[in-house]
Amino acid sequence: MRRLICLFIVLLLVFPLSAQLSLSDEARISLLTCSPSEEAVFTVYGHTAIRVSDPAHAFDLVFNYGLFDFSKDDFIYRFTKGETDYKLGVTHFVNFLDEYRLRGSGVVEQQLNLTSGERQRIWESLQTNLRPENAIYRYNFFFDNCSTRPAAIVERSVVGEIVYHHEPVQQTFRQLINYHMRNKPWLIFGCELALGSPADRLVTQREAFFLPLLLESAFDEATVVSPGGEERPLVSVKRVLQEDIPEPVAKSLFSPPAVSLAALVLVVFLSWLEWRKKTYYLALDCFLFTSAGLAGLVLFFLAFVSVHPATSPNYLLLWLHPFHLAGVLLFVVKKGKKAAYCYHFINFAALTLMLAGGYFIPQHFNAAFFPLIACLWVRSGRSLLLKV
Numbered sequence: 001m002r003r004l005i006c007l008f009i010v011l012l013l014v015f016p017l018s019a020q021l022s023l024s025d026e027a028r029i030s031l032l033t034c035s036p037s038e039e040a041v042f043t044v045y046g047h048t049a050i051r052v053s054d055p056a057h058a059f060d061l062v063f064n065y066g067l068f069d070f071s072k073d074d075f076i077y078r079f080t081k082g083e084t085d086y087k088l089g090v091t092h093f094v095n096f097l098d099e100y101r102l103r104g105s106g107v108v109e110q111q112l113n114l115t116s117g118e119r120q121r122i123w124e125s126l127q128t129n130l131r132p133e134n135a136i137y138r139y140n141f142f143f144d145n146c147s148t149r150p151a152a153i154v155e156r157s158v159v160g161e162i163v164y165h166h167e168p169v170q171q172t173f174r175q176l177i178n179y180h181m182r183n184k185p186w187l188i189f190g191c192e193l194a195l196g197s198p199a200d201r202l203v204t205q206r207e208a209f210f211l212p213l214l215l216e217s218a219f220d221e222a223t224v225v226s227p228g229g230e231e232r233p234l235v236s237v238k239r240v241l242q243e244d245i246p247e248p249v250a251k252s253l254f255s256p257p258a259v260s261l262a263a264l265v266l267v268v269f270l271s272w273l274e275w276r277k278k279t280y281y282l283a284l285d286c287f288l289f290t291s292a293g294l295a296g297l298v299l300f301f302l303a304f305v306s307v308h309p310a311t312s313p314n315y316l317l318l319w320l321h322p323f324h325l326a327g328v329l330l331f332v333v334k335k336g337k338k339a340a341y342c343y344h345f346i347n348f349a350a351l352t353l354m355l356a357g358g359y360f361i362p363q364h365f366n367a368a369f370f371p372l373i374a375c376l377w378v379r380s381g382r383s384l385l386l387k388v
Helices: 002-014 075-081 093-103 116-130 148-157 173-180 185-194 212-221 256-277 282-304 323-332 334-356 369-386
Strands: 028-034 047-054 059-067 085-092 107-112 136-138 161-163 223-225 231-233 235-242
Touching (some): 047 116, 047 212, 059 093, 075 282, 093 235, 107 212, 116 148, 148 212, 173 185, 185 282, 212 235, 256 282, 256 369, 282 369, 323 334
Antiparallel strands (some): 028 047, 028 107, 085 136, 107 235, 161 223, 223 231
16 A cells, blocks of 8 residues: 555656656666566566656656456456556655665666657657556566566667677577576466477577566667767666565475376386285376366466467477366266277377377476376376276
8 A cells, every 4th residue: 555655746746847848967877677586477587667767847756567456356367368468657766776675676876878859759658658548568587577668768778779788598488487487496487387389499689688687688788870870878877776685595395397207106016006006096197187177277277278379389388278177077978988099099098198208308307307297197197007
């Protein structure tokens, strides 16, 4: 509530300035880059904002494209579907800095080497975007987020062209986000499930700007080339406003690979045990295939309903798909024995191809997936051998 009140007060101060205000020669515009934090899921990638300060008009403001409200009832559904709305907000610079100090994030400022006309164009663009009818935008993690929007505004406002001299990262979208989530293995596991083969495409030099730290690095070496051919550095001054405070990373034995391997060992043991006892653990199959079917429903939604650009096609649907739920019905119905056998035959064949030919599938698979795939493979294979 306190943040909302502060935002309301700042808006009351900013709107009277309006886009008609001409920045003075003392005005400065900077790119602020905040380092990643382990505080929450949405902080592990860092953040980018634009600072506009003008001592002559007595204001020092930060424009932030990263505001969202996850308390809305339909937030999770809209996020899953790819229809998340973010908002441009504005706050006083000291409040912005305090927020990231409390989070333990470092903040780096890159003062941009701009002419007065270029600064004015950026100011007017920000004011236009701040209007209620423009402030909300459809967020896209890879292509339209709090980092790409400031970059686009600067690129549109300079006279000439910004030339980026840094080397392309030569990594995929998946590799880049996995690096930022390296201290959260279960978050990596979940993202690896959700993201399909498009995430395994190499990012272009410009696409890498979806990550704040890569945008900062690109601006460091960038130059502005005017229509007449004159060249100047994009960044005139770079300073560290506050140091990053590294957070201790807790080690856990319950990593995805360890848990999935333990699950496979348990499934193999129970399958051997029921063979020895000449029985059938129906509950085990119901649990495994129901879990796979429910996960498959989520992947099906992401691949065929969601508008996320990196979730389809997803070759994990060969393993996790909604048809497993139909298979469970066949397991529990006495008259479905023959159909269940056919189901296990098809599933065993599909999983065999997946395990044997995984190298040729154009999608990265997390190491923790293979033991879980093998769990279903073992159960279907066991059912075929014993004709259960």
